[in-house]
Amino acid sequence: MNYSYKLAALLSGVLTTAVLVAAPVEDALTVDDVDMISRAASAEGHPLPEVISGWHYRTDSTRALQTDSFENGGMLGVEQGEEIWNTVEGTEGKSCASCHDDAAVSMASVGALFPKWHEESGKPINVELQINDCRVNNMGAEAYKFDKGGQKPLTAFIKHQSHGQPVTVDLTEGDMQQWWDKGKELYYRRTGQLNLSCASCHEKNNGKYIRADHLSQGNVNGFPTYRLKQGNLISLHNRFRGCIRDTRAEYPAAFSDDLMALEVYTTWRSQGLSVETPAVRQ
């Protein structure tokens, strides 16, 4: 029965895909009366004519959740992140606030500029790894394990300080261009039993339906994102891994070189869109 049911679902999915192509919704994203850039001219060399936030691909009721920060479940995580920001941890007796004081000032546009080049490690660094770097080297605290402890809420809190500001990635620093190249190669590489690349869905077929799911451009400006499916904040590397898993491939470790390269490349593709953290998606 299970098999037949799946077959039926697959067949109806094929029909749906054949019939339904829907443009992203014409609407303006305003959060608590602050206008967000949810459509932007794409960077030079970008394969798509316009960069469009995933918000435009969601239903009315999902979109509405993001326009009111009170109703956005992700803000529970942001508030938890604020508490962590002010909590002393580690052998040095410091909190984030001990050095960085008021995040609204010190982190005002920081989240919009990650990932960026990290000279010490000779690799790009994202907000999660920057937090760990601070915890280990300045606070004498343990690094957060992937998606554990305060990693998601604190990352969301820091990125939320850049809410509304355009995502920018500086490829001129260090070897960022090489990491971009590697990320691009991974973006277009087909993988898994379904033989799909990132581009198969998010570049060539965005705007179409994969079964009942309206495919977006796969922009990363809203992470960590509040997903209704989990009722929780979902990190970018979790989403990368979920997407790769769904192609039925083995997925790389979080913060591995492959996923860091993919973060550099997909962040470049999302350039110009406002940081929406925490975005609300299905």
Place this chain on the structure above:
Amino acid sequence: MAAKPRIKVPKKASAGDIITIKTLISHKMESGQRKDKEGKVIPRKIINKFTCEFNGNSVFSCDIDPAISANPYFEFKAKVNEAGTFKFTWVDDDGSVIEAEKEITIS
């Protein structure tokens, strides 16, 4: 983890105003329908009751079943005739109660 509930109540109103109140609280709302990796049912653990009182009088309450989403959200109305205190409670299956208060003044 007992996160602070989020509550939206206007700070002031005119006597006789009907105001909108919104509440959101962090809770997994484990339905009792899910199974873990070993196939064992994960026991139900939800917030089963929400109440809102104003100066000791009931304004609104809700009996909650496992079909309410994670991080329960409620929006409702209250008629305010005098200044005072709204008291909110969320009752967990484990018997714990989360309480919060908000003041409102009359302009």
Place this chain on the structure above:
Amino acid sequence: MNLTRRKFLTVSTSAAVATFFGGSQAFATVDEINKAISEFTGGGEPESGVLTLKTPEIAENGNSVPVSVAVESPMTDDDYVESVIILAEDNPNPEVATFHFSPASGEGKASTRMRLAKTQNVVAVAKMSNGKFYKASNNVKVTIGGCGG
């Protein structure tokens, strides 16, 4: 369960018949929902009107579906809406929530977010202080995501 294709077709056909003609198996939850309604009304027959139930036509994730009720009522001490029960016909258990109002509510309006296991009817019944009952129902289509649901 290991069903052959023929058996699957038989099962699905009888389920379809049950839906339209009242077979016992598929109506198990309808019995439950009727029981829940009559428990709520104490046997009283709900009328239509007065109660508005608002749900989206399509929910792109069944884990968080907005639902609102609005009852036309003066909300005075002797004429107000006491409570509204929300039920989902095809959930494992039909009960979703019961809102309790008072004259201090000012308006008989409330919203929350619910879980729907699949496409189904959502039913709301309002109980008025004068002993009347009103019922409204909506169909909500719950879509299945493309990537692992």
